[in-house]
Structure formats: structure tokens, C-alpha cells
Amino acid sequence: MAVKSLGVVMNGVTGRMGYRQHLVRSIIAINEQGGVELSDGSRVTLAPVLVGRNAEKVREIADRHGLDTWTTDLDAALGDAANQVYFDAQLTSVREKAIVKAIDAGKHIYTEKPVSETVEGALALARLAGAAGVKNGVVHDKLFLPGLLKLRRLVESGFFGRILSVRGEFGYWVFEGDWQQAQRPSWNYRSEDGGGIVVDMFCHWDYVLTNLFGRVESVTARAITHIPQRWDEKGEPYDVTADDAAYAIFELAGGVVAQFNSSWAVRVHRDELLELQVDGTHGSAVAGLHHCVIQPRTATPRPTWNPDVVDEQRYREQWQDVPDNSPPQNGFKAQWEQFVRHVVEDAPHPYDFLAGARGVRLAQAGLQSSAEGRRVELPELSL
Known part of the structure; x- marks a missing residue:
């Protein structure tokens, strides 16, 4: 069966959760098992693009795991058509603005919770994502x-x-x-x-x-x-x-x-x-x-x-x-597999921005x- 590649912009991997659970135990682990298996038997591997404000920290993580692609320029990462998914594990206080950028760039969004600091902000993101036709999900580990x-x-x-x-x-x-x-x-x-x-x-x-x-x-x-x-x-x-x-x-x-x-x-x-x-x-x-x-x-x-x-x-x-x-299996990894299937073959993913807004x-x-x-x-x- 064919193997596809899905570019994933990962913003916030220098933090504890972004690095340990999402990069190491999810993205890297998924690639080590040969990718996410789809319903037709084909597989999808993930090509992470590490993004962070501190170039030294991001470069060190990339070198540690043999990853070639990292940047401190979020706009450039979002501007690359090969990157179809944006993931956010930043501080909540800066998350909403970055997600809006990713939606405007036409990326599917998967994010740590809470999706926003306010209910109004979370609902606005849900409406914006719906209008843009991008799939969206919030971590529910x-x-x-x-x-x-x-x-x-x-x-x-x-x-x-x-x-x-x-x-x-x-x-x-x-x-x-x-x-x-x-x-x-x-x-x-x-x-x-x-x-x-x-x-x-x-x-x-x-x-x-x-x-x-x-x-x-x-x-x-x-x-x-x-x-x-x-x-x-x-x-x-x-x-x-x-x-x-x-x-x-x-x-x-x-x-x-x-x-x-x-x-x-x-x-x-x-x-x-x-x-x-x-x-x-x-x-x-x-x-x-x-x-x-x-x-x-x-x-x-x-x-x-x-x-x-x-x-x-x-x-x-x-x-x-x-x-x-x-x-x-690791719950964060299972969620990533669920969201990838949602993006690639429209498999169910009930925990979207609206569900995230309920949590907020x-x-x-x-x-x-x-x-x-x-x-x-x-x-x-x-x-």
C-alpha cells in the first residue's frame, strides 16, 4: 500500500507537554510504527516542522531527534503548502492569535486545551474554522x-x-x-x-x-x-x-x-x-x-x-x-491518529472547537x- 506524508507545523514543542507527549510519544512514535493506518490499509507518515521563539532550543530538539525542519518564523511555516496541519502547544495567552493565523492560511487545526482564554474567543475560533472549511480538534487525552x-x-x-x-x-x-x-x-x-x-x-x-x-x-x-x-x-x-x-x-x-x-x-x-x-x-x-x-x-x-x-x-x-x-497505548498518540484519520479520510472526530468551548x-x-x-x-x- 502507498504511504503518504502529511506536513505538521508544531508550535510550542519546547514546552513539557508539546515535547514529551506530542512530539516524542506521538509524532515520532507514529512514524516509527510506519505511520497512521487508514481504512483502506494505506498509511500516512507525519513530517513535523518545529516552531518556537527560541532558535537555540528548537534547533537542539531537532538535532536530538534527527529532524531537518525547524524555524522561528511561524508565518513561513504556515505559508508552505506541504504543511496541512497546524498544532499548538503554546501558552494559552498566545494560542488564539496563532490559531487565527493558521485558519487564515487554510490549515487544519489540532490544539492543546484550553483552545482560548474565553468562551467568546473559543466560539469565534469555531465559527472561523467552520467558515474556512478546515477541520479542527482539541486535545482530550x-x-x-x-x-x-x-x-x-x-x-x-x-x-x-x-x-x-x-x-x-x-x-x-x-x-x-x-x-x-x-x-x-x-x-x-x-x-x-x-x-x-x-x-x-x-x-x-x-x-x-x-x-x-x-x-x-x-x-x-x-x-x-x-x-x-x-x-x-x-x-x-x-x-x-x-x-x-x-x-x-x-x-x-x-x-x-x-x-x-x-x-x-x-x-x-x-x-x-x-x-x-x-x-x-x-x-x-x-x-x-x-x-x-x-x-x-x-x-x-x-x-x-x-x-x-x-x-x-x-x-x-x-x-x-x-x-x-x-x-x-499512549493516549496522546491515539488522539493524533484519530485526528490524522479525520483530516485524511474524514473519519469521526467529535472533540472539535465547539466541544473545546464547552470546557472553557x-x-x-x-x-x-x-x-x-x-x-x-x-x-x-x-x-
């Missing part, structure tokens, strides 16, 4: 986690019966940066640079909840800055201006209630950094990044509340593992709820 793929399988099989509630725990302790180096870049803690855990994580929770359990119809949230001072990459102290924890209740279509704690100021006492517990009339499940355990109605134990007696039940041992059944809206609504101390309703969003 959590849906491809092995644990959540197992959870989807349970939902689709009817395992839960009527789903009642979802409880999510996400987070870990991010060092302040003074006596131990922080695990996240300092811009995450500056609202003026697009930082904050609400902006970062509520976009994820929107597509996870919507795709697995139902559309988010309202949010009640409290955003907090627990650690008011941190130290940046140069060891300099700075004031934190963004939230580092958020506690939220999401009400979903169909009556499901989801509670999520998201925090960069919590020490982990759970099996994985992200865990979702789903409870239904016929069974329950706890899913993490990789693992998933279940407890069906017929095997549910009979706990009895008696605080005067030591409880001898080993509750964690009363759950059974959900098998993998298929080899797991949930984040904004969460911040509004926290600021005003009230529940915020979320009607259907449309163009």
Missing part, C-alpha cells in the same frame, strides 16, 4: 487513559444500572520550589499567564463527564489559593495569583451528581493520582489512570456502622479488577461560582 477506557466499557455494557453519582479525586503535592524544585512550571500559578487549576482541569472534567455520563448542566465550585508564595525556575520567590485547588459539584443531565476535588496542594493517599468512583444501582467502580476495579450488586458486602468496635472488614479486598483485554465555559463558570458563592447553570452551547 483523559478519555484515552486505560482506566477510563475500562470505565467506558462498563458504562456502555450497562454494568452500573442507573448511575447515581461520580466522585473524582485528582492532584498531588507540588513543591513550592524553595527547598525542592517544583514539578510544574511557575506560569501555572499566575492567572495573568493563563494559570490556575480551574482553567487547567475543568476543561478536562467537562469532556470526561460529558462523554461518559452526561452533559454538565450546572456547577457549584470553590477555588482556593492554598499556597500564596512559590519560587520560580530561577529560584526567585513570586506571589501566586491563581488558584491551586478547586472543590466542585457538577450536576449532569439525567440527574447524576459529580463531585470533584482538584488540588496541587494535597498529599496522595490513593492508588493513583486521578481516581473516579462511580456508583450505580447495579454496581460500582473505581477507575484510575491505568486500573479499574468493580463491585457488582450481587457481591456488595453488608457494612454496619458501629464506632465502638474495630471494623475487621478489608474493603479494598472486596473489589475485583477489570482486565485490560487490549494492550494500552465550565472553567469560567467554576470561577464565577466561586467568586459569587452560588450555583451557575449551563444551558446548551451552540454556534
Whole structure:
């Protein structure tokens, strides 16, 4: 079968996510396997064009991986007809302007989330892309986690019966940066640079909840800055201006209630950094990044509340593992393959700019709820 080549402009590969997940574990990995296989058996390889503001950093990455094409001139990269796809992993604050350039150049767009800093900006991009006839997609990596793929399988099989509630725990302790180096870049803690855990994580929770359990119809949230001072990459102290924890209740279509704690100021006492517990009339499940355990109605134990007696039940041992059944793969790579098929053969890709706008809206609504101390309703969003 023939092998085609698809030019991809990659803007922002000097950052952690752009480099590690999108370039190394996705684009390079796809080419090493021989490309993306299409429905007719043919394959598409990807020709990355690395773009960044720092020539030295971009050149070093290109040399490290034997890539010939890199530039600091985004306009020149977009002007090359061989490049049909534009990918953006820059800071959110500069993303929208670059995406507009790419749409004007007639490129198909795939971008990290959030697609824009505002709902209005995200909707404007969706309308602009629609008018230009370019395909568009936003990263939705959590849906491809092995644990959540197992959870989807349970939902689709009817395992839960009527789903009642979802409880999510996400987070870990991010060092302040003074006596131990922080695990996240300092811009995450500056609202003026697009930082904050609400902006970062509520976009994820929107597509996870919507795709697995139902559309988010309202949010009640409290955003907090627990650690008011941190130290940046140069060891300099700075004031934190963004939230580092958020506690939220999401009400979903169909009556499901989801509670999520998201925090960069919590020490982990759970099996994985992200865990979702789903409870239904016929069974329950706890899913993490990789693992998933279940407890069906017929095997549910009979706990009895008696605080005067030591409880001898080993509750964690009363759950059974959900098998993998298929080899797991990197979720970012799977999304790239999905988007390439969408571009080349019009295969389905439901997570477009409009879906991305819903995630931005949930984040904004969460911040509004926290600021005003009230529940915020979320009607259907449309163009």
C-alpha cells in the first residue's frame, strides 16, 4: 500500500507537554510504527516542522531527534503548502492569535486545551474554522487513559444500572520550589499567564463527564489559593495569583451528581493520582489512570456502622479488577491518529472547537461560582 506524508507545523514543542507527549510519544512514535493506518490499509507518515521563539532550543530538539525542519518564523511555516496541519502547544495567552493565523492560511487545526482564554474567543475560533472549511480538534487525552477506557466499557455494557453519582479525586503535592524544585512550571500559578487549576482541569472534567455520563448542566465550585508564595525556575520567590485547588459539584443531565476535588496542594493517599468512583444501582467502580476495579450488586458486602468496635472488614479486598483485554497505548498518540484519520479520510472526530468551548465555559463558570458563592447553570452551547 502507498504511504503518504502529511506536513505538521508544531508550535510550542519546547514546552513539557508539546515535547514529551506530542512530539516524542506521538509524532515520532507514529512514524516509527510506519505511520497512521487508514481504512483502506494505506498509511500516512507525519513530517513535523518545529516552531518556537527560541532558535537555540528548537534547533537542539531537532538535532536530538534527527529532524531537518525547524524555524522561528511561524508565518513561513504556515505559508508552505506541504504543511496541512497546524498544532499548538503554546501558552494559552498566545494560542488564539496563532490559531487565527493558521485558519487564515487554510490549515487544519489540532490544539492543546484550553483552545482560548474565553468562551467568546473559543466560539469565534469555531465559527472561523467552520467558515474556512478546515477541520479542527482539541486535545482530550483523559478519555484515552486505560482506566477510563475500562470505565467506558462498563458504562456502555450497562454494568452500573442507573448511575447515581461520580466522585473524582485528582492532584498531588507540588513543591513550592524553595527547598525542592517544583514539578510544574511557575506560569501555572499566575492567572495573568493563563494559570490556575480551574482553567487547567475543568476543561478536562467537562469532556470526561460529558462523554461518559452526561452533559454538565450546572456547577457549584470553590477555588482556593492554598499556597500564596512559590519560587520560580530561577529560584526567585513570586506571589501566586491563581488558584491551586478547586472543590466542585457538577450536576449532569439525567440527574447524576459529580463531585470533584482538584488540588496541587494535597498529599496522595490513593492508588493513583486521578481516581473516579462511580456508583450505580447495579454496581460500582473505581477507575484510575491505568486500573479499574468493580463491585457488582450481587457481591456488595453488608457494612454496619458501629464506632465502638474495630471494623475487621478489608474493603479494598472486596473489589475485583477489570482486565485490560487490549494492550494500552499512549493516549496522546491515539488522539493524533484519530485526528490524522479525520483530516485524511474524514473519519469521526467529535472533540472539535465547539466541544473545546464547552470546557472553557465550565472553567469560567467554576470561577464565577466561586467568586459569587452560588450555583451557575449551563444551558446548551451552540454556534
